[in-house]
Every structure is written in C-alpha cells, then in structure tokens.
Amino acid sequence: MKPAPFSYHRPESVDDALAMLANLEDAKILAGGQSLMAMMNFRYLAPEHIIDINRIPELTEIREEGDGIRFGAMVRQRDALDSPMVQARCPLLIEALENVGHIQTRNRGTVGGSLSHLDPSAEMPAVFSALDATLHVGSARGTRDIPIADWSLGYMMPNLEPDELLVGITAPCWPKDHGYAFLEMARRHGDFAMAGAGALMTLNSDGTIARVAVALTGVDTGPVRLHDAEIALIGQLPSEAVFAAAAKSAETVAGIDDVHASAAYRQRLAVVYARRALIKAHDRTLQGRA
Amino acid sequence: MGERREIQLTVNGEAVSREVEVRWTLVDFLRHELMLTGTHVGCEHGVCGACTVLLDGRSARSCLTLAVQADGCDVTTIEGLSPKEGLSPLQQAFADHHGLQCGYCTPGVLCTLTEFLETNADPSEEEIRIALSGNLCRCTGYQGMVDAALAYVAARKSQLA
Numbered sequence A: 001m002k003p004a005p006f007s008y009h010r011p012e013s014v015d016d017a018l019a020m021l022a023n024l025e026d027a028k029i030l031a032g033g034q035s036l037m038a039m040m041n042f043r044y045l046a047p048e049h050i051i052d053i054n055r056i057p058e059l060t061e062i063r064e065e066g067d068g069i070r071f072g073a074m075v076r077q078r079d080a081l082d083s084p085m086v087q088a089r090c091p092l093l094i095e096a097l098e099n100v101g102h103i104q105t106r107n108r109g110t111v112g113g114s115l116s117h118l119d120p121s122a123e124m125p126a127v128f129s130a131l132d133a134t135l136h137v138g139s140a141r142g143t144r145d146i147p148i149a150d151w152s153l154g155y156m157m158p159n160l161e162p163d164e165l166l167v168g169i170t171a172p173c174w175p176k177d178h179g180y181a182f183l184e185m186a187r188r189h190g191d192f193a194m195a196g197a198g199a200l201m202t203l204n205s206d207g208t209i210a211r212v213a214v215a216l217t218g219v220d221t222g223p224v225r226l227h228d229a230e231i232a233l234i235g236q237l238p239s240e241a242v243f244a245a246a247a248k249s250a251e252t253v254a255g256i257d258d259v260h261a262s263a264a265y266r267q268r269l270a271v272v273y274a275r276r277a278l279i280k281a282h283d284r285t286l287q288g289r290a
Numbered sequence B: 001m002g003e004r005r006e007i008q009l010t011v012n013g014e015a016v017s018r019e020v021e022v023r024w025t026l027v028d029f030l031r032h033e034l035m036l037t038g039t040h041v042g043c044e045h046g047v048c049g050a051c052t053v054l055l056d057g058r059s060a061r062s063c064l065t066l067a068v069q070a071d072g073c074d075v076t077t078i079e080g081l082s083p084k085e086g087l088s089p090l091q092q093a094f095a096d097h098h099g100l101q102c103g104y105c106t107p108g109v110l111c112t113l114t115e116f117l118e119t120n121a122d123p124s125e126e127e128i129r130i131a132l133s134g135n136l137c138r139c140t141g142y143q144g145m146v147d148a149a150l151a152y153v154a155a156r157k158s159q160l161a
C-alpha cells in the first residue's frame, strides 16, 4: 500500500526539530525510515505530520567524548560500521552491526532510530546495554540523560515523551585489550534474531575475570543485562563450565512468545548464546594478550 | 490531493526537477512520474529488495524512502547501470550464468551488487551470499547469481593483472 497523506517538515537544526515536536499534534520523527516507512506503507501508522531529521548535520557526528564515543542519533549504521574509531574502540558494536539487516537497510538505518523504535529483537539496544550507555534526549523543555537500563519501558516503548527526541548516545569504551563477542540466532542472515547475546570481558593479570558484561536481545521485550551472571563470574578463573553455569541464569528471563519462536525456545537460545558469547569474548581477551 | 513539494535531483546522470506529493515513495516516483519502470516493487515494506536503487552511490530500498527525501540527491537505477547498447559486464555475467529467470528481482540485485563489488575487490563466495541476503529471488535459488558475481570478479581481476 501507500502512506496516507501527511504534512512534511524538514528541520535543519535540532532546535527547529524540537520546536516542531512541541507544536505539532500527532507528529512522527522520520530517521532512517527502515521501520517507520514500512509501517506507514502498510498504514499501521498514519501520522498527521512527519518531521524528517535527515538534514540535521549535528545529529550525524561520531566523536570521542571522555573515555567513550558519542554517536549522534542520525549516525547511519553503515557509517558506524565504517568508522575506524568505532572499529578500534567499540568492536562489539561492529560485530553486532554486521547482523543488523542488510547492506541496503544499514545504508539508511540509524543508530538512534533503532534505539527509538526498540524492536525486541534489535541488536543496538543490547549492545548499548552491555556498554552501560547513556542516551541524550532533548525537548523544547530541556534535556535529559537516561541510562540505557531505564530506556525500555515495555514492548516497543522507549522512555521518550511525545515532545522528546533522542539526539545522541554516549557509550563508555572498554580497555584496549578487552574481549568481546556478539552472536545471534536468525533463520537467515539479516533476519530478525530469535535471540542473541553480547558479551564484554577483561581479565586480571592472574587470569581471573576482572570485569564482565552480558546482554541479551530478542528474549524479553527490551534488552536484558544478566547481572547475576556477571556478579557470579567476577574473580573466577574462566572455564567452559564456569561460563555455562553463569549463562544458566538466562533461563529465568521472561521470554516473548510469537510466531517466530516460543518463549521456552527463546529462553533455551538465550542460555546457549550467552554461554557462547562469554566463551568467545574470553578467547579474544587471550588474543589481545598474545 | 495531498501536500506537494518541488524537488530537484539527478537521476541516472540527468537533472530532474518535479513537483511531487510528499507521501510518494521514491520507487513510485521513479516508475510513475519518470517512467523508469526497471525498478520493481515487491513487498513495499523493505523485505524483498526488488526496489533497490543507488542513492548517492549507496544501495537503498526505494520503497522506504520518500521521493521528497531524494531532493538534492543522486539516484541511479538499473536504466542508469545499463549501456545504451548491449549489456554491462555484470549483466552479461548474469546472462551467462543463469543469474536470472523471470527477472523480477534482477534490477535490485544488480544495484546491490554494483555497490558491493565497487567496495570489495575480491569477495569470497560467503561474502557475496551475505551481500545478496537482502534481495529475495523466487526463481534462481541464488546459485546462478553467485556464480555470475564470482565470474565477474575473476574477469575483473584478470583484466587488472
């Protein structure tokens, strides 16, 4: 089908976009369009106003900030993948992005769009969850910084008021020699994941685990951090048995049930993928040392 | 009648200036206004890849882009990738290796591969398969397309050598 009629707005600055969001009733933000346009073509959505933020230069920057990287909300997934800074400092994001859709959708799709759309099986929210990222949100009323842990309020419901816009994301980077892994189960490459896991790890000089983060996608409605597993792993000498035992805690995550997979199958996948991600992240910490 | 806007863009190397309805997708604009019917429409929700064109040199779903968003952009469609006479080397490789049957998916596939092969001098079979993952084909089983892409890459390499 074709989109229902709407009014089209193309602000050239964040302030203009925020003013439009404050003043227009029933407005939708158009970022990369890889989800919104599909929903409009099918008339699941028929907003009165479209605010196209594709021509706001300040939203497309990737830059170093403190010990992390700040992504403008309109950074295209393709540009994040191609960024030498992201490749060097945030390899987990690179490995995850390779699983996000296809070349054509990554060429248009944005980092902020994926976080705002908040599909349960999206990779970006899980990656930023593992990284303990902070989301920067603006409105005509002011700005808010939201920890990623508080971002998902429910099924496809980000912590955004109707007049607010996600403007950027800051992700703290892990030390140079950290291990990382992102793995997911999808029927075909680029399909929505039925479940996936991202892991980050550093080791102490005696080989025990110093720091670890594990996040799941596709299991519950939003990204899930396996805090219990992380706490259990710290200080342990790594082994497949230790990782398998820690990954077991993924079993208790509430699983969504839909045509793609049952809740029980997703929980099963979550355990397997959390374990595999931990093992692979650990292998890479060793490569960093070699 | 919906809201309209004037847009200016380059399509297959030619400057185009038109008034469009803001709700038109780029693919409908290309097909219905510019009569460039080589770009096909399959699913209209970003899954099949039939509508793939090059937008500023990058492959994109033209069903998920509004025509008004292409204002100021450079669009290349299958018509722009085809020589006036005969076939391009990639098209010829598709013909030689049974890379198409009904041809519905082919314009999108060729746009995808054009970008991919420009940025990858020597891709593996696996990489070609992943590159093609966003283009659905109901006929060929993909093997012919992969063979065609590999043959094209081999020929290009031997020309450079």
Ligand code: FES
Residues within 6 Å of the ligand: B040, B041, B042, B043, B044, B045, B046, B047, B048, B049, B050, B051, B052, B061, B062, B063, B064
């Ligand atoms: S018609 Fe655009 S992806 Fe199917």
Ligand code: FES
Residues within 6 Å of the ligand: B099, B100, B101, B102, B103, B104, B105, B106, B136, B137, B138, B139, B140
């Ligand atoms: S050749 Fe028929 S759909 Fe691909």
